[in-house]
Amino acid sequence: MPKDSLTITDNRTGKQYELQIENGAIRASELRQIKVKPEEFGLMSYDPAFMNTASCKSKVTFIDGDKGILRYRGYPIEQLAEESNFMEVAYLVVHGELPKKEELENWKYQIMHHTYVHENIKKFVDGFHYDAHPMGMFTSTMAALSTFYPDAKEIFDPQSRQLQTYRLIGKVSTIAAYAYRHAMGFPYTYPDNDLSYAGNFLGMLFKMSEPKYKPNPTIEKALDVLFILHADHEQNCSANAMRSVGSSYVDPFSALAAASAALYGPLHGGANEAVLRMLKEIGSKDKIPAFIKEVKEGKSDKRLMGFGHRVYKNYDPRAKIIKKLADDVFEVTGKNPLLDIALELERIALQDDYFVSRKLYPNVDFYSGLIYQAIGFPVDMFPVLFAIGRTAGWIAQWQEMLLDKEQKIARPRQLYLGYDQRDYVPIVRR
Ligand code: ACO
Numbered sequence: 001m002p003k004d005s006l007t008i009t010d011n012r013t014g015k016q017y018e019l020q021i022e023n024g025a026i027r028a029s030e031l032r033q034i035k036v037k038p039e040e041f042g043l044m045s046y047d048p049a050f051m052n053t054a055s056c057k058s059k060v061t062f063i064d065g066d067k068g069i070l071r072y073r074g075y076p077i078e079q080l081a082e083e084s085n086f087m088e089v090a091y092l093v094v095h096g097e098l099p100k101k102e103e104l105e106n107w108k109y110q111i112m113h114h115t116y117v118h119e120n121i122k123k124f125v126d127g128f129h130y131d132a133h134p135m136g137m138f139t140s141t142m143a144a145l146s147t148f149y150p151d152a153k154e155i156f157d158p159q160s161r162q163l164q165t166y167r168l169i170g171k172v173s174t175i176a177a178y179a180y181r182h183a184m185g186f187p188y189t190y191p192d193n194d195l196s197y198a199g200n201f202l203g204m205l206f207k208m209s210e211p212k213y214k215p216n217p218t219i220e221k222a223l224d225v226l227f228i229l230h231a232d233h234e235q236n237c238s239a240n241a242m243r244s245v246g247s248s249y250v251d252p253f254s255a256l257a258a259a260s261a262a263l264y265g266p267l268h269g270g271a272n273e274a275v276l277r278m279l280k281e282i283g284s285k286d287k288i289p290a291f292i293k294e295v296k297e298g299k300s301d302k303r304l305m306g307f308g309h310r311v312y313k314n315y316d317p318r319a320k321i322i323k324k325l326a327d328d329v330f331e332v333t334g335k336n337p338l339l340d341i342a343l344e345l346e347r348i349a350l351q352d353d354y355f356v357s358r359k360l361y362p363n364v365d366f367y368s369g370l371i372y373q374a375i376g377f378p379v380d381m382f383p384v385l386f387a388i389g390r391t392a393g394w395i396a397q398w399q400e401m402l403l404d405k406e407q408k409i410a411r412p413r414q415l416y417l418g419y420d421q422r423d424y425v426p427i428v429r430r
Pocket of ligand 1: 267268269271295302303304305306307308309310311358360363364365
């Protein structure tokens with residue numbers, strides 16, 4: 001008997017089945033052979049929220065949640081944050097290898113020369129209400145972009161995919177900035193292709209009357225690192241949306257709008273905003289013990305926001321990098337007064353048996369909001385910033401799905417528990 005297999009005994013029939021184990025998994029479709037009667041559909045696995053189902057084979061991102069490891073294409077996130085830059089990391093995530101010098105120059109040139117959007121987009125963004133949420137504006141404008149680029153439907157043409165990749169990574173920053181400027185009531189700022197990706201984004205956000213915007217190098221670097229840290233996170237809710245919607249062979253602008261909508265939700269991209277609200281609510285260090293007590297007692301479902309993670313059962317490696325980054329940013333902007341509360345909260349929580357025994361550690365969102373706020377972003381821009389970095393990962397996941405011969409249109413099964421057939425009853429007899 002081969003070693004990498006699983007023997008299942010169906011106690012309903014006494015029959016035994018041998019299933020291959022490949023890469024630590026069995027194929028769920030192999031279960032279909034297990035039936036009591038030949039006409040039956042066969043056994044399925046039931047897995048709401050994909051708690052234990054691998055939906056794809058991937059070579060993009062590796063996470064070991066117990067050890068607190070995150071790697072893009074094999075490279076540790078710490079090394080990338082320390083030594084690389086977002087343009088290089090985006091290339092790595094999308095193409096699978098670090099670029100050579102000329103490849104990187106071309107990649108940067110192409111992306112920065114695809115930052116402009118059609119003038120009609122401005123009119124489109126103008127149509128939103130003055131207090132429209134920037135993430136709503138971003139998501140729907142990304143969907144609208146698909147109507148400007150009908151050639152994006154050529155998803156199996158590698159050249160077209162490459163062009164859409166330049167357009168997507170280039171234009172997400174412009175549309176994010178337009179959403180911000182619209183919300184602030186400021187005129188839109190055109191991209192400046194001489195600046196770095198992060199520098200240009202800061203310019204599109206904050207440039208006023210000065211002829212040439214000069215980003216503060218510390219802020220520019222911090223934003224670049226934050227984009228790196230958010231570039232991908234394997235099969236999370238929005239990556240799964242990108243793959244699932246993309247599996248219908250829709251164009252990548254439409255699929256990315258779906259991914260962005262998934263990110264908009266408070267359980268995914270909205271937690272850093274919740275951290276800020278929580279820190280404000282606590283208000284001062286002396287109130288922390290009472291707050292922790294309430295969380296532990298489970299009063300009104302209170303949670304320590306920015307703590308805990310479905311995958312990480314150790315310190316989120318991104319949180320460590322962000323914590324260090326915060327010091328650099330606060331030297332320029334002045335310290336965010338909420339930082340002291342955050343640090344003390346972390347110190348107390350990490351000594352408390354409730355959090356220790358449940359393996360609840362700070363996640364990426366615990367400190368990122370403090371940095372964003374110090375840079376000058378309103379809280380509802382936070383998920384949009386997340387989306388800019390994550391665009392590289394969404395594209396990589398989408399492309400990997402398209403080129404994977406085993407993938408088909410994503411279509412889960414269900415366990416139907418509703419009525420059996422019954423006859424229609426006319427309304428007068430109900
Ligand atoms: N504060 C207090 N208790 C918590 C917290 C928290 N932040 N997180 C989990 N717990 C407790 C739960 O009450 C539960 O306790 P119990 O076993 O006594 O019932 C136990 O820890 C396990 O929690 P689950 O909810 O089962 O863990 P799950 O993996 O489903 O949740 C999640 C992960 C949603 C991230 C959760 O930890 C949470 O709500 N954290 C706060 C929100 C947050 O920071 N989200 C950002 C995640 S990072 C990102 O998406 C980019």
